[in-house]
Amino acid sequence: MKLKRFFSVLNGAAMALLFATPAFAAAGDTPDTRADWDELWHEVLVDITVIGVIFIVAAIYMLIRFKATNPEQVGTATRLTTANAIGWALIPAAIFMADDFYLAAKGWTVWDHQRTVPENAMEVKVTGYQWYWEFEYEDGTTTDELKVPVGTPVVLRMTSDDVIHSFGLPYYRLTEDVMPGRITYIWFNPIEEVETLVTCREFCGNSHSEMFTAVEAIAPAEFEKWLAEQG
Amino acid sequence: MSTATTTHDQEAFNLKEWIFTTDHKRIGVMYLIGSMAAFAVAGMMALMMRLEQANIGAQFIETGTDYNEWLYFHGAAMILAFLIPGLTGFAANYFLPLMIGAADVAFPRINAFSIWLFYFAIVLALLSVVVPDTPDIMWTGYPPYAVTTEGNTSFYVFTVHLLGFSSILGAVNFLVTVIYMRAPGMGWNQLNIFVWTTLAAFVLQLVFIPVLAAAVTLLLFDKYLGTHFFDPAAGGDVLLYQNLFWFYSHPAVYVIFLPAVGILFEIIATMAKNQIFNYKVCVYGGIGGVVAIGGEVWIHHLYVTGMPDWLRIGMMISTLLISVPVGLIVMSLWGTLWRAAISYNVAMMYSVAMLYLIMVGGLTGIPLAMTSLTVHLSETSFIHAHFHFIMGLFSTYAVFAAVYYWFPKMTGRMADNGWARISFWLNFIGINVTFWPLFIIGPQGMPRRYWNYEMFPQFEAYHEVATVGAFLTAAGVAIMIINWITSAISGPKAPANPWNSRSLEWTHAPNPPGPGNFPEAVTVADDWTPYDYNK
Numbered sequence: 147m148k149l150k151r152f153f154s155v156l157n158g159a160a161m162a163l164l165f166a167t168p169a170f171a172a173a174g175d176t177p178d179t180r181a182d183w184d185e186l187w188h189e190v191l192v193d194i195t196v197i198g199v200i201f202i203v204a205a206i207y208m209l210i211r212f213k214a215t216n217p218e219q220v221g222t223a224t225r226l227t228t229a230n231a232i233g234w235a236l237i238p239a240a241i242f243m244a245d246d247f248y249l250a251a252k253g254w255t256v257w258d259h260q261r262t263v264p265e266n267a268m269e270v271k272v273t274g275y276q277w278y279w280e281f282e283y284e285d286g287t288t289t290d291e292l293k294v295p296v297g298t299p300v301v302l303r304m305t306s307d308d309v310i311h312s313f314g315l316p317y318y319r320l321t322e323d324v325m326p327g328r329i330t331y332i333w334f335n336p337i338e339e340v341e342t343l344v345t346c347r348e349f350c351g352n353s354h355s356e357m358f359t360a361v362e363a364i365a366p367a368e369f370e371k372w373l374a375e376q377g
Numbered sequence: 378m379s380t381a382t383t384t385h386d387q388e389a390f391n392l393k394e395w396i397f398t399t400d401h402k403r404i405g406v407m408y409l410i411g412s413m414a415a416f417a418v419a420g421m422m423a424l425m426m427r428l429e430q431a432n433i434g435a436q437f438i439e440t441g442t443d444y445n446e447w448l449y450f451h452g453a454a455m456i457l458a459f460l461i462p463g464l465t466g467f468a469a470n471y472f473l474p475l476m477i478g479a480a481d482v483a484f485p486r487i488n489a490f491s492i493w494l495f496y497f498a499i500v501l502a503l504l505s506v507v508v509p510d511t512p513d514i515m516w517t518g519y520p521p522y523a524v525t526t527e528g529n530t531s532f533y534v535f536t537v538h539l540l541g542f543s544s545i546l547g548a549v550n551f552l553v554t555v556i557y558m559r560a561p562g563m564g565w566n567q568l569n570i571f572v573w574t575t576l577a578a579f580v581l582q583l584v585f586i587p588v589l590a591a592a593v594t595l596l597l598f599d600k601y602l603g604t605h606f607f608d609p610a611a612g613g614d615v616l617l618y619q620n621l622f623w624f625y626s627h628p629a630v631y632v633i634f635l636p637a638v639g640i641l642f643e644i645i646a647t648m649a650k651n652q653i654f655n656y657k658v659c660v661y662g663g664i665g666g667v668v669a670i671g672g673e674v675w676i677h678h679l680y681v682t683g684m685p686d687w688l689r690i691g692m693m694i695s696t697l698l699i700s701v702p703v704g705l706i707v708m709s710l711w712g713t714l715w716r717a718a719i720s721y722n723v724a725m726m727y728s729v730a731m732l733y734l735i736m737v738g739g740l741t742g743i744p745l746a747m748t749s750l751t752v753h754l755s756e757t758s759f760i761h762a763h764f765h766f767i768m769g770l771f772s773t774y775a776v777f778a779a780v781y782y783w784f785p786k787m788t789g790r791m792a793d794n795g796w797a798r799i800s801f802w803l804n805f806i807g808i809n810v811t812f813w814p815l816f817i818i819g820p821q822g823m824p825r826r827y828w829n830y831e832m833f834p835q836f837e838a839y840h841e842v843a844t845v846g847a848f849l850t851a852a853g854v855a856i857m858i859i860n861w862i863t864s865a866i867s868g869p870k871a872p873a874n875p876w877n878s879r880s881l882e883w884t885h886a887p888n889p890p891g892p893g894n895f896p897e898a899v900t901v902a903d904d905w906t907p908y909d910y911n912k
């Protein structure tokens with residue numbers, strides 16, 4: 147029964163973690179969903195690595211420790227008592243559920259940031275075609291690459307002219323499908339100047355792997371100049 | 378019983394008797410041969426894709442469509458024509474009736490019809506590779522692309538119809554067999570875990586296949602009859618298809634996963650000479666739990682399709698909760714090793730590898746269950762590596778392990794030799810070399826399904842390594858298959874019960890079992906279980 151007590155302590159620790167959800171970006175600031183994603187990703191990596199290492203080390207230990215010494219030998223595990231059987235079901239289940247809800251709570255917080263478009267966001271319309279992207283700015287200018295001013299959140303309202311595509315922005319840790327007959331959105335916060343790219347992330351035929359274009363966050367003055375040149 | 382026309386294996390080979398057989402064991406072997414044929418062709422497609430991806434730019438394709446055709450065949454054939462028939466066709470057919478002490482399945486002629494449908498489907502699938510307008514729609518067939526492409530989507534639809542029909546007949550057959558044909562005295566809590574997992578897989582098939590059949594049929598109508606189910610310009614909806622498709626195809630993951638887990642339990646319990654740890658919790662909580670929740674998580678395949686935000690959060694929670702029943706199954710697997718007496722053969726080596734695969738594959742599913750992480754991981758090589766570990770490799774290893782473990786049962790001979798071990802190490806190292814680089818570059822933005830990645834030159838070295846891994850794996854698998862064939866013909870004779878199992882297929886049936894399986898009718902005692910070693 148020592149193990150059982152050990153598990154209940156572990157379970158308590160997991161519950162404590164669950165209720166200690168840390169605060170994310172300070173109120174009033176526009177969240178940086180890229181940093182949110184990275185933080186959550188690293189926490190989840192630690193979480194699954196710890197679980198994986200515990201189980202794999204336990205397996206290796208048993209696979210060596212309980213090697214048969216002669217062919218006639220049999221295992222000596224005995225049938226669990228009812229109380230033990232229930233304990234070995236409920237306690238692991240409680241631990242797994244505690245971890246699930248802990249991760250779900252953290253994921254939900256990030257999700258709220260990812261899906262709540264800031265009020266001051268600049269809107270760009272995106273249309274996917276086989277096999278290129280088209281961007282339309284608020285003043286009606288259309289371009290084949292996406293440039294945005296640093297410091298202004300950007301919301302993309304996206305649709306497709308033909309088949310399903312997906313707007314994959316690896317730098318900003320975002321993807322959302324682009325479909326005919328539907329409008330989807332993502333938003334991101336360009337906090338520094340960066341030259342990056344969008345790739346298509348939904349299989350769309352022959353040139354799917356070549357459906358990419360530049361995404362650049364540039365200084366606001368430079369952006370105004372560039373946009374004027376496009377018209 | 379219609380086994381009167383079948384002959385014992387020592388008599389001369391007669392092709393007609395194999396084609397028209399109603400014997401579940403021969404049908405099982407034919408499922409194995411057919412599914413391994415699909416595996417071989419689909420595996421070659423994988424090698425060609427890896428070669429193409431080894432370096433940036435076109436290596437030997439003319440257009441992206443060539444690559445997309447391999448992509449289609451690799452996925453569709455591996456899942457529909459190898460894994461599902463390999464586990465619910467081959468393994469279930471050969472071993473389930475033996476494990477429950479039955480002379481055959483409940484409806485042997487329907488079983489024969491199932492394998493005929495399966496072979497028609499295999500032929501149709503292979504034909505699709507040589508026609509000029511090979512399908513190029515992935516195994517998922519999403520519209521509008523599947524409707525507007527010049528590829529021949531109908532091959533895909535009719536292959537799914539044939540395999541689905543075959544599986545539904547198989548499901549009814551095996552459910553009736555387990556319910557009515559267990560040996561006298563065999564209660565529900567005395568069944569092999571493999572019997573339970575097969576039962577669960579067939580319940581899922583029976584409930585969910587019709588939804589897939591409906592989805593692909595509507596696709597066929599849209600493409601060839603001019604209907605507009607998925608055409609938004611005429612009032613249709615592109616997401617309707619994805620919902621229908623994944624409503625089947627997520628449970629289909631468990632149709633593959635569960636019997637693979639069942640095989641793993643059989644081998645571990647036998648080689649560890651131990652009872653199953655917490656049997657009832659494993660069966661009712663673990664396997665039952667997967668069946669109960671498995672149908673409520675399909676939206677995680679649609680996390681980036683603009684689904685309502687609340688739905689994506691709800692399905693994030695239900696998807697994370699899958700870890701509870703799967704965790705119970707894992708506890709039982711690990712617990713079965715506790716105070717065991719483990720001996721090692723090649724089947725056990727594959728099983729130990731499966732313990733590793735279920736860990737890595739299962740745990741990498743956790744970030745993917747989280748909507749807020751999947752918005753970046755979606756359609757990257759991270760997800761590609763994840764499902765290859767948990768679905769592709771774990772279940773493929775189950776088929777390989779099953780062949781080695783029951784090889785003496787099926788052939789009367791042993792295949793456990795030096796070549797078997799060399800081929801194991803080659804392909805085990807190979808899969809790790811192939812898929813770990815993909816785990817690494819996925820979160821950095823490498824999309825899957827790309828033959829060209831000129832925008833990400835920094836990933837080229839990873840792709841080169843992965844390609845080397847694929848060829849190591851292929852070398853291992855090729856040696857393994859040759860070893861199976863030569864061992865079946867001229868391997869050393871096997872003892873009656875080489876692994877000292879307590880399960881009925883080893884204790885009561887000869888190697889290989891003749892018509893009717895058991896020389897004498899089997900009855901079991903009230904306190905018998907297939908795992909009572911410590912008595």
